[in-house]
Amino acid sequence: MAFERSSGVLLHPTSFPGKYGIGDLGPSAYAFLDKLAASNTKLWQVLPLGPTGYGDSPYQCFSAFAGNPYMISPDILVEWGLLTSNDFETMPEWGSTVDFGMVFEWKPSLLRVAYQNFKKLDPKNQLLADHKKFVERESYWLEEYALFMAIKAVNNGAAWNQWDKELRKREKSALSDFAQAHADLIGEQKFLQFAFFTQWANLKQYANDRGIKVIGDIPIFVAMDSADVWANPELFYLDSKGQPTVVAGVPPDYFSATGQLWGNPLFKWKEHDKTEYAWWISRVGACLNLFDIFRIDHFRGFAGYWEVPFGEPTAENGRWVKGPGAKLFKAIKKAFGDLPIIAEDLGEITPDVIELRDHFDLPGMKIYQFAFSGPDNPFLPHLYPQNCVVYTGSHDNDTAWGWYHSAPQHEKDYYHEYTRRDAKDVPVDMVNAIWKSVAVFAVAPMQDLLGLGGDCRMNFPGKTGGYWSWRMNADAFDEALVERLKRLNYLYLR
Numbered sequence: 001m002a003f004e005r006s007s008g009v010l011l012h013p014t015s016f017p018g019k020y021g022i023g024d025l026g027p028s029a030y031a032f033l034d035k036l037a038a039s040n041t042k043l044w045q046v047l048p049l050g051p052t053g054y055g056d057s058p059y060q061c062f063s064a065f066a067g068n069p070y071m072i073s074p075d076i077l078v079e080w081g082l083l084t085s086n087d088f089e090t091m092p093e094w095g096s097t098v099d100f101g102m103v104f105e106w107k108p109s110l111l112r113v114a115y116q117n118f119k120k121l122d123p124k125n126q127l128l129a130d131h132k133k134f135v136e137r138e139s140y141w142l143e144e145y146a147l148f149m150a151i152k153a154v155n156n157g158a159a160w161n162q163w164d165k166e167l168r169k170r171e172k173s174a175l176s177d178f179a180q181a182h183a184d185l186i187g188e189q190k191f192l193q194f195a196f197f198t199q200w201a202n203l204k205q206y207a208n209d210r211g212i213k214v215i216g217d218i219p220i221f222v223a224m225d226s227a228d229v230w231a232n233p234e235l236f237y238l239d240s241k242g243q244p245t246v247v248a249g250v251p252p253d254y255f256s257a258t259g260q261l262w263g264n265p266l267f268k269w270k271e272h273d274k275t276e277y278a279w280w281i282s283r284v285g286a287c288l289n290l291f292d293i294f295r296i297d298h299f300r301g302f303a304g305y306w307e308v309p310f311g312e313p314t315a316e317n318g319r320w321v322k323g324p325g326a327k328l329f330k331a332i333k334k335a336f337g338d339l340p341i342i343a344e345d346l347g348e349i350t351p352d353v354i355e356l357r358d359h360f361d362l363p364g365m366k367i368y369q370f371a372f373s374g375p376d377n378p379f380l381p382h383l384y385p386q387n388c389v390v391y392t393g394s395h396d397n398d399t400a401w402g403w404y405h406s407a408p409q410h411e412k413d414y415y416h417e418y419t420r421r422d423a424k425d426v427p428v429d430m431v432n433a434i435w436k437s438v439a440v441f442a443v444a445p446m447q448d449l450l451g452l453g454g455d456c457r458m459n460f461p462g463k464t465g466g467y468w469s470w471r472m473n474a475d476a477f478d479e480a481l482v483e484r485l486k487r488l489n490y491l492y493l494r
Contacts, residue, residue, distance in 0.1 A: 001338040003293070003363065007435060007485075007494040008043025008215065008443040009036060010395065012058070012458070013071050014098055015446070017474040021094040021103045025199040026073025028474070030206060035477045037210035039485035042494075044207060045215035045443055047395055047458075048297075049200070049290065051149075053225060055464040056100045059297065060223040060264075062149065065141035065286050067196035070107055076199055080127060082114040098469040115191045134194045140282060141227075146189035147175065148227035150182050159225040161242030168242055170230070200290065208292070215342070215443075216291030218283070220298045220305075221248045221264035228279075229265055235272060235279060236265040246307045249315035250298075253347060254370075259306070259315030260462045266307060269324045277324075277331040284332050292340060295389075299343035299362075302328060303352040325352070329360050342389050342441075363441070366390040368434050369403045372411040372418065380418070381437040390439040392430045392448045395458040399447045400427035402454025427451040435492045442494065449485070450476050 016023030016032060023029075036044060050061030051068045058068075077083045087110060092102055121128055135142060148160065155163055166174035179186060204214050222228045224244060229236055237245045244265040252259045272280060287294050296302075301323055308318040333339055343357045345364040357364055366388050371379035384390065392400050404412065404426045416422065421429045427448045434442040447456045447470065459467045488494070 001340045001361070003340075003440045005440055005494055006042040006213075006442075007489055007492075008045050008441060009041060009446055009449065010045040010391070010443050011446040011472070012047045012395075012468075013049070014068075014468070015458075015471050017472055017476075019094075020074055020091070021106065022070050022098045022100075023471060024071050024073040025196075025203050026075040029073075029203055032477060033203075033207050033210060033212060035482050036207075036212055039482045040489045040494075041485050042212055043215055043293075043441060043443060044212055045295075046217065048217050048219060052468075053223065056098075056468045057459070057464075058217075058468065059219045061226065062152075062223065063141070063145045063227045064218070064222050064283050065138075066145050066193055066227070067200060069111060069192040069196060070103055071199075072111060072192065072195045073199055074110060077111075077114045077195065081121075082117045083110070087113050096473075097471055100469065111192060111195075112188065114195070115188045118191055119187075130198065131191065131194045134197060135190055138193070138197070141286070142190060142193060144231040145193070145227040146186045147179060148230055149189045150185040151178060153185055154178075154182060160230040161224075168230075204290070213292035214290075216287060216294040218287055218294055218296055220296060220301045221262065221266070224263060224265050232279060235268055237268055238265060244310045247310050248301075248305065249308045249318060250306050250347060251315060251318060256315075256462045259318070261308060261312065261315040266305065266321075272324065273327065277328050280328060281332060281335045284336065288336060288340075293342065294340065295342040295344055295365075297344050298347075299345050299357065299364075300347060300349060300353045303356045304350065325356055326359060329356070333360070361387065363387045363389050365394075366439060367393060367397060368430055369393045369397055369400070372407070372414040374414065381433060381439075384437055384439050386438050386440055388439045389441040389443060390434045390437055391442075392427070392434060392444050395445070396461050398454050398457050399445070399452050400430045401451065402457055405454065425451065432488065435488045435494060442492075446472055446477075449481060 011032065013025060013029060014023045016028040018024060018026065018028045033044070048058040048061060049067050049071070050058060050063055051066050052058055053060060053062055074083060090106070092106055118127065151163060151167055152158070152160070161168060167178065207214055233242065239245055246266050247262065248264040248266055249261040250259055303323050303325060304320045305323055306315065306318045307321045308315050329339070339360060339362065341362050343362040343364050345353060345357055346367065366379050366384055368379060368390060369392065371377050393403060397403065398406065404423065419429055419433060428451065431444050431448060434444070456470050458470055
C-alpha cells in the first residue's frame with residue numbers, strides 16, 4: 001500500500017498525563033490530538049493496546065483481540081453517568097510514573113462500581129443498546145475472552161495451564177457450569193471491553209476527523225497465558241498438560257549476549273494453513289478496525305523464527321525454523337486487499353525476510369540510533385529507500401540523549417562528523433535529520449521531542465520490572481513544541 005510522506009509521534013496511551021495513575025483515553029488523549037493537529041503532524045503511533053499481565057508489557061497480553069481496561073477513562077465514565085465524584089474518595093496519591101501495582105489495586109474496584117451502575121441504567125438508555133450491539137458483533141472473540149478472564153479471576157490470577165483439568169481442557173459441561181455460576185463476572189468483562197472499544201473508537205474518529213492516522217502495533221506471537229492459546233490449543237506447540245514444548249525468542253544480538261528468551265508458545269503453521277489462516281485473518285480484521293495502519297512486530301518471524309526448547313534458561317540453544325512466508329500474506333491480502341502494514345524488520349535479517357517484505361511492497365524500519373558505525377551502515381539516511389519508516393529510536397531503545405551518553409566513543413565521533421553537529425542538542429538534531437530524510441514516514445518517540453534522558457526510556461528488551469511506566473508531564477507538549485513540529489513539517493514537506 002502506498003503511503004504519503006508524513007511525520008508522527010510515538011506515544012502510548014498509558015503515557016498520557018492525568019489524574020488517575022495511568023494514562024487513558026480521556027481528556028489528555030484529546031488534548032494531545034489537538035496539539036498534533038495544530039502542528040500538522042499526521043501520524044500517531046501506539047504500542048499494542050491489549051490487557052497486560054506479568055511484567056506490564058503490552059507485548060505479552062491476555063488476548064490478541066481485547067483492549068486494556070486500565071486505559072478506560074474514568075472522566076468519560078462520569079460523562080456516561082456511571083460514576084460520580086464520591087467514587088473517587090479512595091483514590092491514592094500517584095507518583096510521576098505509572099505504579100502498575102497501585103493501579104491494579106485501585107482501578108478495578110472503580111470500574112466495578114461503573115459496571116454495577118451500568119446494570120441499573122434505564123432500559124431505554126442508549127448505552128445499553130450500544131452494549132448489546134457490541135457484544136453481538138464481537139462475540140467471535142469476546143465470549144472466550146470474558147470466560148477466560150472470569151476463570152482466571154476465580155483462580156486468583158493463575159495461568160490457565162494451572163487450572164483444574166476440566167477447565168484447562170475446556171470440557172463443555174465444566175465451562176457451562178462455570179458460566180452459569182459466574183455470569184456476573186463474565187458480564188463485567190464484556191462491559192469493560194465495551195467501555196474500552198467505545199472510548200477508543202471515539203478517540204480514533206476524533207483523530208481521523210483532524211487528518212491524523214493512527215498506527216497500531218501487533219506482536220507476531222501471543223502470550224502463553226492468553227485466551228488465544230487456551231481457546232485454540234491445536235494452533236500451538238503444547239503438550240497434553242498445556243505446557244509449551246518450544247518457545248519463541250531471538251539469538252544473541254545487539255541487545256543481549258545470550259539472546260532474548262520471550263517464552264511465547266510457537267504457532268503450528270501447518271494447522272493454520274489447513275484453516276486458510278482463519279485465526280490470523282480474524283486478528284488482522286480486528287486490527288484494521290482499531291487502526292489505520294499497523295506495524296507487525298518481529299516481521300522476520302514470518303520468514304523464519306528462532307525456536308528454543310521449553311525449559312532452556314536462555315535463548316542461546318535454539319534453531320531457525322521456516323515460517324509461513326508468502327502464503328499467510330496472500331491469504332490476508334485476499335481477505336482485505338492492500339495491506340497498510342509496516343514490517344518491523346530489525347535484527348538478524350536474511351534474504352528471505354527482505355524478499356517477503358518487498359514482495360508485498362511493505363515499508364521496513366530504520367532506527368537512526370543504530371547508524372553510526374560507518375558510511376555503509378543501512379541506518380544512515382543517505383542509504384534509505386523511500387519506502388521505509390524511520391525513527392530516532394523505538395520503544396525498545398534508549399532515548400536520543402540516553403543513546404548519546406552511553407554510545408562508544410567511535411560512534412559519537414562518527415555522529416559528529418556525519419551530522420556536522422556538536423553535542424549541544426542531540427535529540428533536536430536527530431529529529432531534524434530523520435524529518436529531512438527520504439523515508440515516507442518519520443516518527444519520533446515523545447521522549448525525544450521533549451529532549452528527555454535515559455531515565456525516561458520505555459523498555460529495555462529482555463529485562464522485566466520498572467519499564468513501560470513513563471508518563472508525560474501535563475504541560476510538556478507546549479506551544480513551542482507545536483510550532484517547532486509545524487515548522488519541520490513545512491520545511492520537509494511532511
